[in-house]
Amino acid sequence: MAERSYLDWNATAPLRPQAQAAWMDALAVAGNPSSVHAEGRAARRLVERAREQVAALVGAQPGNVFFTSGGTEANMLALTPAIETAGEKRPRDRLLVSAIEHSSVRAGGRFPRAATEDVPVAPDGRVELAALAETVRGASRPLVALMLANNETGVVQPVAEAAAITHAGGGLLHVDAVQGAGRISCDMGALGADIVTLSAHKIGGPKGVGALVRAGEEIHFPDPLIRGGGQERGMRAGTENVAGIAAFGAAAAAAHREFTAEAARMQALRDSLESGLKAISPQAVIFGQTVARLPNTTLFAAEGVKAETAVIAFDLEGIAVSSGAACSSGKVQPSHVLAAMGISPALIRGAVRLSLGWTTNETDIERFLTAWRKLSSALSKGQSIAA
Ligand code: PLP
Numbered sequence: 001m002a003e004r005s006y007l008d009w010n011a012t013a014p015l016r017p018q019a020q021a022a023w024m025d026a027l028a029v030a031g032n033p034s035s036v037h038a039e040g041r042a043a044r045r046l047v048e049r050a051r052e053q054v055a056a057l058v059g060a061q062p063g064n065v066f067f068t069s070g071g072t073e074a075n076m077l078a079l080t081p082a083i084e085t086a087g088e089k090r091p092r093d094r095l096l097v098s099a100i101e102h103s104s105v106r107a108g109g110r111f112p113r114a115a116t117e118d119v120p121v122a123p124d125g126r127v128e129l130a131a132l133a134e135t136v137r138g139a140s141r142p143l144v145a146l147m148l149a150n151n152e153t154g155v156v157q158p159v160a161e162a163a164a165i166t167h168a169g170g171g172l173l174h175v176d177a178v179q180g181a182g183r184i185s186c187d188m189g190a191l192g193a194d195i196v197t198l199s200a201h202k203i204g205g206p207k208g209v210g211a212l213v214r215a216g217e218e219i220h221f222p223d224p225l226i227r228g229g230g231q232e233r234g235m236r237a238g239t240e241n242v243a244g245i246a247a248f249g250a251a252a253a254a255a256h257r258e259f260t261a262e263a264a265r266m267q268a269l270r271d272s273l274e275s276g277l278k279a280i281s282p283q284a285v286i287f288g289q290t291v292a293r294l295p296n297t298t299l300f301a302a303e304g305v306k307a308e309t310a311v312i313a314f315d316l317e318g319i320a321v322s323s324g325a326a327c328s329s330g331k332v333q334p335s336h337v338l339a340a341m342g343i344s345p346a347l348i349r350g351a352v353r354l355s356l357g358w359t360t361n362e363t364d365i366e367r368f369l370t371a372w373r374k375l376s377s378a379l380s381k382g383q384s385i386a387a
Helices: 017-027 038-058 071-078 129-137 159-168 242-280 307-316 336-340 345-349 362-380
Strands: 065-068 094-098 116-119 142-145 172-176 195-199 210-214 297-301 352-355
Touching (some): 017 242, 038 065, 065 071, 071 172, 071 195, 071 210, 094 129, 129 142, 129 159, 142 159, 242 297, 242 362, 297 345, 307 352, 307 362
Parallel strands (some): 094 116, 094 142, 142 172, 172 195
Antiparallel strands (some): 065 210, 195 210, 297 352
């Protein structure tokens, strides 16, 4: 295959070499981590080492990390009215969800629909803190869900401020850090997060592995989703995905070590991408540009462009990008994130997301800009592009 540029790291990141090595090594370990013999203990060691590595990425104690099948399951596990703290055992009465959360959070976990409320965002893509404070005041024991950074726009949310508001109102804060962790600092203590969701495949680990992390032992989930053998201290039954977990741990360690340097490099690449884009299409809109964003993400739209057509046209040019719209089961839905920011439906239809990662280089940016220079005027007229 001709050389391609993969600019869709927010959908998933390639496996890091360290994760691949850990995965292969773990496959050679035969034991079940619950077995007491030497083979079992070897498997247990891999899982517990990974727990330490994942905990370190978010500044938590290893004992507060629970492995799951991914970010979606961790979100589902976290969002339950039954969540208890040392001082509060009564069920949580409301789930307050920012309007830009990932669909796995917006689905509301195990809260009844009627107990779930949206918290609006400003046109810049950040949650409205005044609205959050008001909604928290209207509840007595809320669980608030606010992501660290948005998967479409990359906009970083004011999590520490939201935590202060939530705690002052007797609430708990859940932070979906699937896109933020490993790209920007994600220290649970500094953020004031009570519960954090992580996913391995966004940081260079394998798909199908994630974690729910709690700030302390006093936070308790009495209603696990999967009951059975009592693995993960009763929080998630089933024999552990040892190789996947070991690879997740290795990816977390590499991300933790390298993200500061990676962020600076990616931001420089992203800045040159955005200035090149604006030079070719001065009318293009880059969403969330006035506030802090993930260093790797650009979501842009140009009037008249249909994102699905653009994605195919870029693919034919050897570039993988995604439309801002969530696409599942082949059905393209308009982006709820951009709609919540008050963006016009015409622009939403044209939103294209570029997301970079640790192997992205100047050649990838040049390839994208060359393709955009070639395609933009035809795409803006809504024309389809032949190969
Ligand atoms: N949360 C966010 C913000 C995401 O971007 C994603 C994946 O795209 C998820 C949760 C779901 O994670 P997973 O794919 O591991 O289920």
